Amino acid sequence: MGNLQEDKVLLNVAIPPALLSQPKLSAQVALNDLLLTYVPDLSGIVLAYSDVKFTLRFGRIVYDSPIIKARAQAKLLVCRISLGESIPCVVSQSTSEFLGLLFLDIFHVSVPARNIHGATFSDGFWRHNGNPIDIGAPLSVGVVSIANVSNHLVIDGQIELTTGDNRPSEHAPPSSPPAKKKRRKQSRDQK
Missing domain, CATH: 2.40.50.140 (Nucleic acid-binding proteins)
Structure with missing residues (x-):
């Protein structure tokens, strides 16, 4: 089965002018986009996130963009599965x-x-x-x-599926009980 692991990750967050008063919401929106998707860099499926924090108090303005760039950190619950597993x-x-x-x-x-x-x-x-x-x-x-x-x-x-696989099925005949001779012999030995 895929391993469930908790990972701390750093991510770049774009904070639009409309969310400058709620920068954490921008990080949550970015993380919501990762939920229930396969992330190759993590080699797994992101199931949940928690502990969202910004690593620096201030973000950066890049070129002429009104969007503030910031680094955030979060804990992700990742189900790791790999090809061939x-x-x-x-x-x-x-x-x-x-x-x-x-x-x-x-x-x-x-x-x-x-x-x-x-x-x-x-x-x-x-x-x-x-x-x-x-x-x-x-x-x-x-x-x-x-x-x-x-x-x-x-x-x-x-x-x-190999010939030796015997998976139970509701349509399959019930398996036969062990031989009665063994049961009688065991009960006689116990007396």
């Missing part, structure tokens, strides 16, 4: 074209049909070892790409 997801959508999953119950992960290895699509379900992969089923997804597209985080993945 396996992340735990839950199936939320299933079509013949792709599997849609949720990571951390927030982020959509898309796995196109060409990246689903070890499963086949039939009767409206992706199937592995004959058992359907149901909505709500947990799966481990390898991260293929992470990008911000039109202010939305896009995570593409791939799934490698």
Whole structure:
């Protein structure tokens, strides 16, 4: 799973004339734009921020611009994920074209049909070892790409299911109980 880490960051903030009486609001607006996006410099997804402070008492005017430039510091909660890493997801959508999953119950992960290895699509379900992969089923997804597209985080993945994987399914037959002989023998030994 992606690691949750807290990082202190420095950022340049542009304070427009309308916000000169509330400079901290300019920093919060800049940080709000980072929320729930992948930031390559941090190698992760920004989930939250806190402790916003300016590092210097005064900002700078650059060239003829009426905008004041200032440096701010903040703590960011970052979920670090990297390409090739396996992340735990839950199936939320299933079509013949792709599997849609949720990571951390927030982020959509898309796995196109060409990246689903070890499963086949039939009767409206992706199937592995004959058992359907149901909505709500947990799966481990390898991260293929992470990008911000039109202010939305896009995570593409791939799934490698091997013959030895036996994921529980509500349609799967219940597993058989252990042999009765062992239970009788154990109970006799206990007497």
